[in-house]
Amino acid sequence: MLSLNNIETFYGLIYALKGVSLEIKEGTITAILGSNGAGKTTILRTIMGLLDDQPEKGNVMLSGENINFKDPEFIVRKGISYVPEGREVWNELTVRENLAMGAYIRNDKNGIKKDLEGIYHYFPVLQERENQLAGTLSGGEQQMLAIGRALMNSPRILLLDEPSLGLSPILVKSIFRIIKDINRERGITILLVEQNARMALMIANYGYVMENGRFVISGTPEELMENEDVREFYLGIKKDVSAKGYQRWKRKKKWR
């Protein structure tokens, strides 16, 4: 449905993506894992057309249509919605206005109303806080609002950038459960960028691991969980532990 072919992106002078290819099938959840600065967010920003004159090389195809160099305003109308890192809600608009502006590109009154009800069903707390300014919500509530607002776009593909950032473990769990529900119940394809590898692999159908602007390994969650490097460096499960309980040597990643 959405595919990236050999994307290379520069962030100013920084060579952020060094040839990334990615294929997302309709109705699946794809996870991209990686540490800070690996280039995960850059992938999403490239897809959304938020970086001027980028990608330098390669192309982004949406259902066979090349969407390189298009404005975000155009891309969101094509059915790709983006939940940016750090929520980015409109602080001085109410929760309701935030959600209403999410439907800015739509004209179908009934559909909007139905989607709003659907979002209140996923996130009941948003309905309670309907008339509150979004800036006064807690981090978790803002994350819910950001996801809800993106759903109001009525997307085919949802790009999620670190939905777990800064949330308590219990909230992370419930947000991920809802992401899974959204995918299953509404058939929305999801591309999830995460540092929390364990949670991401729990709900994903396919995963990529990213380091220094490249994918180093990809596979189904089961395959990735089997992989020794992923286990040690992303899931924190160590096999070689000495009798004293600590590791005596630093293991090298095999994919380098």
Place this chain on the structure above:
Amino acid sequence: MIFFQLVIDGLSIGSLYALLALAMVIIYKTSEVPNFAQGEMAMVTTFVSYHLMEYYGFTFPVSFLGSLIFAAMLAVFFEFFFLRRAKEPNILNFIIITLGFERMLYGLAAWKWGADQRLYPSSFDPLPISSSDTFNFGIISVSHISLIIMSVAFVLIGGLVIFFKFTRLGIAMKATQQNLLASRINGIRTNRIMSFTWGLSAMVGAIAGMLFVPGTATPLDSNLMLAPLIKGFAAAVLGGMTTMIGPIGGGFILGIIEKFFGFYISSEFETTVSFTIIVLVLWFRPSGLFGRHYIRKV
């Protein structure tokens, strides 16, 4: 009884300050740029309406509407060709650009219409308005023109408040100012919103200018809007630049303060009042009387 007379006069002039302040706040709300060219844009527009009446013989309503369209086009032109081209779009640069545009318009007006003072036509044919007649309510007298000014201002202010509170476009304008990234990824065409904002603001400012000149019998010259702009700015600062109620309330309060000051203390220092108010507000209540700025968490 002079008290009520002063209040009425204050409200009348205050409604013009409120309109000017609103015009600035509309732009400020969308782009956080205080538009220093606001006054000169209104000045040039007023000259255009004068020109249409004096040289082409149009009636007041026609020239009024014509110059409103001119005002909107001028502002959209400015936004499109000057602001949008800025390589480094930060607020300081934008402010400098508006200052430069202000000087350009000033020079243009001085070149086109000269430095002589001209008189704005005092008849409003075919409208049944006269600039000299007054209504008398007991001891208070209100000139027709003041009444017109106040009613136009009230209608316009009410319309704008409703526009920003309840319409999709109005909320999208607020959204654009609050978070550009969020607006773009939700499909709001922020460039168009900017153009629209400038056009709308210029029209509000132009209405204020075209009411101000006949309303206060000020002769036309290129310094025309200098004092009103500062007062409009003072009104916006006094009330707070972040809410709609701020500039409106600020405008009326400033108008009344000024009239009282002029009557009881000194009419020569009337303009000083606005400066003093700007300074006092910035000392003691930087967000303005009605201001309530949401503090952004970093």
